Amino acid sequence: MLFNALNSFVINKVFQNNRFPLWAIVVLGSTALAITLSNRDILEGKAELPHGVSPSWPFEPLPYIPESNKKFVPVDPAIKTIQVEVASGESLSLIFQKVGLPDVDLLNILSLNKDSEKLKNLKPGQKIKFELSDDLLQKLVVEITNLESLIFSRQGESFSMRREAVKPDTIVVTAGTELKTSLYIDGKNIGLSDSVIMQLTAIFAWDIDFTQNIRIGDRFKIIYEKLEIKGEYYKTGRILAAEFVNRANRYTAFLNIDNNGNNSYYSEKGHALQKTFLRNPVDSVRISSRFNLKRKHPILNRIRAHKGVDYAAPIGTPIRATADGQVKYLGVKGGYGNTIELQHGGKYTTLYAHLSDYAKGLKIKSTVTQGQVIGYVGKSGLATGPHLHYEFRVNGEHRDPLTVKLPAERPINIKYKTAFEERTRMLISLLNHSKAHDTRETKKITETIIRLYSKR
Known part of the structure; x- marks a missing residue:
């Protein structure tokens, strides 16, 4: 070991100075003499051979290894795998510290590209796998979602990255x-x-x-x-x-x-x-009053035709357009209170009354699509409690929204x-x-x- 270190020192000095001084010759000559004497002692049995070394060494030739097979000679150190599930409040930096990895590896990974920036905002439950060799990070696998992982592999002092997608x-x-x-x-x-x-x-x-x-x-x-x-x-x-x-x-x-x-x-x-029309403009509610042309009005206390259906629902329940159309009227309309009327082509119209509010941005001549939220249940106008009053008209005539024959379905x-x-x-x-x-x-x-x- 001492001879090897001394020889390395001498050779480096020779290459640095580009000359071969007398003292270098003396040192190298002395080293060669010492190695020769040592080998003689080994051959004469005066020195103990290292384990597994033949007595004919160093005169016995080493086994020949073809150039094409040399890549198989080195043996990779054992890989150690560490699985981590991200806890609430944990960052990748903190996890690296717990695993005992240096900050320089983390910085190299985070600076690779835009995808690696996803690692800056980990969520609880995400799974991370570290593969280490001699305490050196060889591979990092970060599960971004159940269907996507980012894999970082060591390339010398830096890392490469690839995305792995899983198809269910x-x-x-x-x-x-x-x-x-x-x-x-x-x-x-x-x-x-x-x-x-x-x-x-x-x-x-x-x-x-x-x-x-x-x-x-x-x-x-x-x-x-x-x-x-x-x-x-x-x-x-x-x-x-x-x-x-x-x-x-x-x-x-x-x-x-x-x-x-x-x-x-x-x-x-x-x-x-x-179908062209939905049956109900609100979800999961009860009908508090049905279509009835001879109904007694609960507030006016006299017979007054009820030309629609009332859906009892909490204030603020979303109201949806039952078909594609255009806003024909939007505003206060007598006992109806806050009202929206939609025109659906030239034949059909629908009306939505007693609203607490209109959908943001909605105005007269706005176009709407089936299922779009146009307003919210309230009790404006003549109403005893929060509900939606819904009317369906065909060529201006009121029809029962629950039984009217809707336009034919498309094949x-x-x-x-x-x-x-x-x-x-x-x-x-x-x-x-x-x-x-x-x-x-x-x-x-x-x-x-x-x-x-x-x-x-």
């Missing part, structure tokens, strides 16, 4: 039940998520009044997507097909996705479920019809399967459905 596996699930308590409770009892239950009510919202007309004994069956990552549940996806029997009336829905990625539902005959676009009918036949087969909760016996059909919908 799609499982087709069938479920169904008969209502014994309520749609929500019975749906939860068979394992449906809130998202699936809300999708179900939204799909049939144009045909079924889920706030008024659901009855014990109604039943439904659905086919929906369940998404998994590495075999573990991630979330529920879209409803692909549904059947709902309400008061002995059967309704069906099958998903179609157009070339722009827009989802819409059609009956098995290809008629759109989304499916001809260019999607063949593919839609193919998917619908398979989905109907699953809906009619005797074991609604078991898709193993229909594996071939479900695999085909997954393939067809994954293309959309």
Whole structure:
């Protein structure tokens, strides 16, 4: 060891000064003599050989290693893996300190690009994996979301970064039940998520009044997507097909996705479920007064036709336009109080009265879309309590909003019809399967459905 250090010192001096002085020759010569004497002692058995060294060393040649195989000679040190779940209030800097890593590695990682800036705002529950070799960081894996991770790998003194995306596996699930308590409770009892239950009510919202007309004994069956990552549940996806029997009336829905990625539902005959008008302009409320041309007014105390439907709801409940249209009137209108009137083409108008406020930015001649919030429930004008008064008119004549025949639904676009009918036949087969909760016996059909919908 001493000889090696001395030789290195001499050689460096020679290269620095670009000359070979007498003292350098003396030192190198002495070193060579000492090595020779040492080797003689080894050969004569006077010195102890290091473990594993042959007595003929250094005269025995070393084994030949082909140039192409030299890269396999070094053995990487063992990799140590540390898994961390981010706790509330923790930063990556604090986690690096806990793991015992230097700040310089963190700075190199954070300064790589814009993606690495995502590491500055970690959220509780995020997962981080460190891979260390001899206490040196070799790889850092940060889970940004369940579907995306950033991977940083050491490249000498710096790091490289790549993004890894995970695509969930799609499982087709069938479920169904008969209502014994309520749609929500019975749906939860068979394992449906809130998202699936809300999708179900939204799909049939144009045909079924889920706030008024659901009855014990109604039943439904659905086919929906369940998404998994590495075999573990991630979330529920879209409803692909549904059947709902309400008061002995059967309704069906099958998903179609157009070339722009827009989802819409059609009956098995290809008629759109989304009607031109919604039945109800407010969600999850009770009807306090129905359409009645001979009703006695609760405040005026005399017979006065009630030309609409009253929906009792807390002040501030959002009110939605029941169809696309244009604001015809907005302001105070006698006993109606704060009122909005919408024109829907040349034939239909709707009126919304007793509002507490209007949606921000709404004014006369503003265009609105179906489902858009236009105002909020109140009790302005002649009202005994907070509610929405809703009217529906056809060519100026008042009609009962709950029973009026709405404009005909649109048929499916001809260019999607063949593919839609193919998917619908398979989905109907699953809906009619005797074991609604078991898709193993229909594996071939479900695999085909997954393939067809994954293309959309």
